[in-house]
Amino acid sequence: MKKFVYAFREGSKEMKPLLGGKGANLAEMTRIGLPVPGGFTITTEACIEYYQQDNKIWNDLKAEMLNKLQELEEEMGKKLGDLADPLLVSVRSGAVISMPGMMDTILNLGLNDETVQGLARFSGNPKFAYDSYRRLIQMFGDVVLEIPKYKFESLLEKKKNEKNVSSDIELATEDFQALVDSYKQVVQKETKKPFPQDTHEQLLMAVEAVFKSWNNPRARIYREHNDIPHDLGTAVTVQVMVFGNMGNDSGTGVAFTRNPSTGENKLYGEFLVNAQGEDVVAGIRTPKDINEMKELLPEAYQQFTEVAQLLEKHYRDMQDIEFTVDRGKLFMLQTRTGKRTAHAAIRAMVDMVEEGLITKEEALLRLNPSDLDQLLHPTFDEQALADAKVLTKGLPASSGAASGKVCFTPEAAVKAKEAGEIVILVRNETSPEDIEGMVASAGILTAKGGMTSHAAVVARGMGKCCVSGAGELNINEQEKYFKNETDTFHEGDFISLDGNTGNVYAGNIATREARLGGYFVTIMEWADAIRTLKVRTNADTPRDSAKAVEFGAEGIGLCRTEHMFFEENRISVMRRMILSRTLEARKKALAELMPMQRQDFVEIFKVMGDRPVTIRLLDPPLHEFLPSEAKDIERLASELEVSIEQLKETVRELAEVNPMLGHRGCRLAVTYPEIYEMQVQAIMEATTILKGEGHAVIPEIMIPLIGEVKELQFVKELVLRVIKRVAEESGQTVPYMIGTMIEIPRAAITADDVARDAEFFSFGTNDLTQMTYGFSRDDAGKFIKEYRDKGILEKDPFQQIDRRGVGELMKTAVKLGKESRPDLKLGICGEHGGDPSSVEFCHMIGLDYVSCSPFRVPIARLAAAQAAIRYPS
């Protein structure tokens, strides 16, 4: 029979898929002799089985759990529900990948009206005992019984007001007893049942609540946002309680072995005397720096620093550790890899390689390529910052800078984001329910909570700027305003957050480009040395090209010529071209466009030096260049001196039912060969000019939207004709390549034919995805979200290559293409070129390069290195 429950001593860190992160690490710490309170873990397989058993805990599992509990009771010499000296346990969820949004913790389980008396007697601390009991009812009520938290919190607030005290600790035993009574009434009222007195029932209910929390909406949203599969399930860890709130020789803390914000190799964390763990996390009391523990609990501190170092060495990565000191004695409650900013990650990884702790390959694999994004984006312009007014200062919880409009609720944030606003979410504190609002926001500001509060942890994970614990602020979420000492800010007002300093500014502040430091350069050098896939950029202007080269682009993989026609002085010539009734008139307009287009290429070639530049000939349907609103048509008609009727007629004629599948790409060239002729002339003349200046440019002329090799042959013939003419006129020959996009399914299926006439393929995975799925990107947004919510699509295929379908076509094209032309050059220029999973796939199927937007070039370089490590050729 399958084993579903493991005592800590039966597990190890390798069993993470089964025991979850928390359970596996508690087992590992137990195994290597660290002080861990005893316990056991119910496996992720049990959770999966639970869902298959119609959401019921089946009898065998119940028996196995109670059996393991009995072992624990024997080991501890205490029994759950024992009246004299009751065993108390915590119940925690523990997913394989750490996941806020799920039920986290129930403490003090095992207390009831009778055992609380035993605990009071045995500990000699009745106040502690009743405080613990009311905490149990509150947590159990919230997460197991789903009673709104505020129903308990308001009673606690009321009691504190009544007693005129500001913190819980100041309440007396009777106060806690009274609270226990009123909490129990809340439970009775809300659930129509008394608070469960059977401690075994408490345990089973808690375990079931953890199982259920795996599939609550918050957890699902988080998983979708973080690419975590829905079918992993969560483990449940049951652990003997130790108490940080047993007096001033007790306490609890959270620490990182290195600074999670900067990466500096120095213990970093927070500590509260006489408190339970959730007091730190919830941000109810503002904790002290971990270093202050040295004076308050010197022995425990010394022991802890040694354990922390040992854990980092043992795990060979920066650790995030939770511990409790129970009457002077240190207990380890959790260790896991520490979440960190991209800055911190890079520094820590470089340091660890230099310390000899890990290899370069390990360092590269541990970085999340997408996180590099935060390093590349602007920070506040110092000049602008100098004039800005600091309205308060909080903790620099997650680096970056953001300016935007204030929203006080996640709903408002989502709405404002949809309306195109940049949002700063302002909350007293955040909770897992706020996840969607946080996703929608550019930055997060909280009044409560520290560097390890929910807001801080989640924001860092998302790479979003966050200032937490800005305690001077008075935030009224209901009435939608916040105040500092002098001013009041309302929903919609602009504020700015600096996640590197913790400063919060009034108003909108200009930003400036990121500067990439030495650690970043080191990581990129390592990545470049290992990767085999080249990284190019999609750029249509000299400015973007220069930016991309700065970020390490090795060429242009996609230069979209259509963007060049939208500039003010060109669009009207372009329109004149489109509206031409005769070939002569069209050629005349094209002759005006040619020198401008040639100059575009000259400038881009200059920036790119001798790097390859792939130029895609005109792709969009012509109606994209014409106005559609009546008043714009009228203006254009008078500008071009044609009748409104005639212009309207042309707009109507050019309109298409499905423009995506319409008259565009090479299809335009079949109808109007003179457009591509002009473009090829501009490319070849620019190349000739650059040659004269000593540059060895090799333009790669790319013909879009090929579905049938005869289309390619037709266009290629005209391209070659122009190339020959330019060579004759200039008396110079320059090299070039002619290739095609693979973006139509039929081109992939017939790639052996296509490759006979193409020197290179560039996968246009945007269109290929549209046609393979039959999804219009412009329209599918409406239902793709629904598809993801309902689990029909794991990922948006426009963000990450669908390996099963689109990827299969790509593989077919690579295989057939290489059969016809073994030296076929292969690349990708769709949006996917900057997505790490897609980059990995491109490496796996043997492409030569990926091409992506300039800011994604570093991401692609790292992702390519990771792919090369994972799939060496």
Added chain:
Amino acid sequence: MKKFVYAFREGSKEMKPLLGGKGANLAEMTRIGLPVPGGFTITTEACIEYYQQDNKIWNDLKAEMLNKLQELEEEMGKKLGDLADPLLVSVRSGAVISMPGMMDTILNLGLNDETVQGLARFSGNPKFAYDSYRRLIQMFGDVVLEIPKYKFESLLEKKKNEKNVSSDIELATEDFQALVDSYKQVVQKETKKPFPQDTHEQLLMAVEAVFKSWNNPRARIYREHNDIPHDLGTAVTVQVMVFGNMGNDSGTGVAFTRNPSTGENKLYGEFLVNAQGEDVVAGIRTPKDINEMKELLPEAYQQFTEVAQLLEKHYRDMQDIEFTVDRGKLFMLQTRTGKRTAHAAIRAMVDMVEEGLITKEEALLRLNPSDLDQLLHPTFDEQALADAKVLTKGLPASSGAASGKVCFTPEAAVKAKEAGEIVILVRNETSPEDIEGMVASAGILTAKGGMTSHAAVVARGMGKCCVSGAGELNINEQEKYFKNETDTFHEGDFISLDGNTGNVYAGNIATREARLGGYFVTIMEWADAIRTLKVRTNADTPRDSAKAVEFGAEGIGLCRTEHMFFEENRISVMRRMILSRTLEARKKALAELMPMQRQDFVEIFKVMGDRPVTIRLLDPPLHEFLPSEAKDIERLASELEVSIEQLKETVRELAEVNPMLGHRGCRLAVTYPEIYEMQVQAIMEATTILKGEGHAVIPEIMIPLIGEVKELQFVKELVLRVIKRVAEESGQTVPYMIGTMIEIPRAAITADDVARDAEFFSFGTNDLTQMTYGFSRDDAGKFIKEYRDKGILEKDPFQQIDRRGVGELMKTAVKLGKESRPDLKLGICGEHGGDPSSVEFCHMIGLDYVSCSPFRVPIARLAAAQAAIRYPS
């Protein structure tokens, strides 16, 4: 060295690819001892080589031709250009597949100013000699020198007027001499050169003209229209002249061994005494019935009837024979398979099988399935058609003939129909809102859209005549008129459509109903006995279903449920459903639609008896059911009692950039499961009702637009839920199947996954072609024509399955699908299901059935039989 010229005695009918039809058959007749004037044929390979040699006749070919000419001269004892007794020859083109549009014939070659005198002397008939010479100049001038024919004809007319005679024969020798002189002046004036006197030069020029005529525009267009490859080339036949115009003991004629119009087994043809062949063909003199030859030239007649019978037996097919009687002696000039109407073909084939001449298989293979279409629809009375005026020509989108009064709106059409008028609906293009108007009309004419436009598809489904894409017309629907270049037609005017040719005529033309005789039934029985592919129909109404059963449909392969919602009493409920703001409101509207939909199925099931019926759940995007014009929106708003603004807002919200790739098919069911729930309930309740009446209906529920198996699983789950509920409510279980369309490329690529949840696949090749090519059917009409003109596409892939691309995906889907589910049922329901080449492909890849519109069912049955003969399994 390759041989490019063959004497008749060196060839045979098997050498048709090399010698062309004409040359091969002359060789064959020579071989079997029939009286054929001597000659030789220059091969098709020579023609192809001519094009590769930069359109020059190279020296070796010239030498080979002159060599063969010399042999001929020796055989005949006459020489080309001989002054005393000159050899005269004809030069004719002879393609492998008979092809009007190319140069046909030059007669009397070898005459010049000197040899004409020799001919006059030797024949003792100077008038004949000069008449022959002027004929040569005229024909040579026309086809070799490209001088407009009328320049010669007008001179001949003038001469006849001058001499006051009505026919050429009445002219005297001097007249012909004078004509020769004036013809020669025309040649000098038009070509700046005299008429060539060198007889070898005449021969070379004529051969080259034949080569050139292979690529003239008329010939290219004809080949495109008839699927003849452009690279076959034409042969050239040079043959000694015989003369039917040597007096009353001479003559010329053309005859079919059977009646080409009815198929009756009786010699049928025409004959002219004292005439050359072109007199018959040109229709200058009205020829006599072949039977009259019996009296006029009894011996020659007797010999000819024997030869005709011999040729039919020898070729085992009905022959079309040209002959000449030269002073009492019969000469065979051509024999070939006789072109015939579909009626005649069917009768002749059945008769020949019964006569023991050919096998059933041969009979079936010789019929062109597409021709059957003309048998099933009304046609114009030929007599009436002769006088009719063609006002424009569009695409022959749906067969048949119709005359009626013009209406410009569906409303007007319905009204006129109710008033007892016969209506032709004239629209720029049609949309689903026009359905009722289309139903009310006898024929449909559109200015836009191709062979697969909405109008074309719907009309074919209804078996109505349709001419689409009549782009020369300017249709103004608002002001209710349309124009061609010269005339304007108003509502109520009579016009006539010929759906077989695309011709549109002014006025009312009498039509003849289709008659399906016993021969047709016999052919269909033979086809059914041989074919292995089943044939179903696409039908959405009991009427169409009944029609299809009459035509031999073995089930319904596609019942499109959306068409059922366009009826007047339903469209407003449908619209109310779409505009519902709440689930309740939507369910309420659906509950109203349910009984109507159930009744649809009950009626169709009754018609279909125990035949399978595949029902596709709702497919089109919802906006197709809403009006788009402002005034229609206003009317609908008041009808549904919603504000105009709200309705406009909804229409805007539902509008899509690329509706083809938008929110439709199963994607609707993910968002609005209740729509499919209603449909499945209607299907299952109807099935239960029929069961109660003793019918064993097995509905095949088809889920459209699947691209990912999880979509199918999602919808299947809801379908099964409803099936279970209906079974519980009725207390009865009925059988059913659940399957899917394969119309998204990704579904084909992942067909192994999809087949695990689908009991059948039906290839939706319309959409599959759209997405595989990236062609929108609604938009591609514009450039597909250009693609075909430029040779980029051989065939419109929406008419004939593209085997290389779309077909490859189909093969993949069949292979993968059968791997997962060996008994997977496979069919096709796209328009291609009625195209013979596509039917053949479906047979080859192992589908179980094809499904097509009712009127194409017989075509598919025959095509399936041909496929089974060609590719026995």
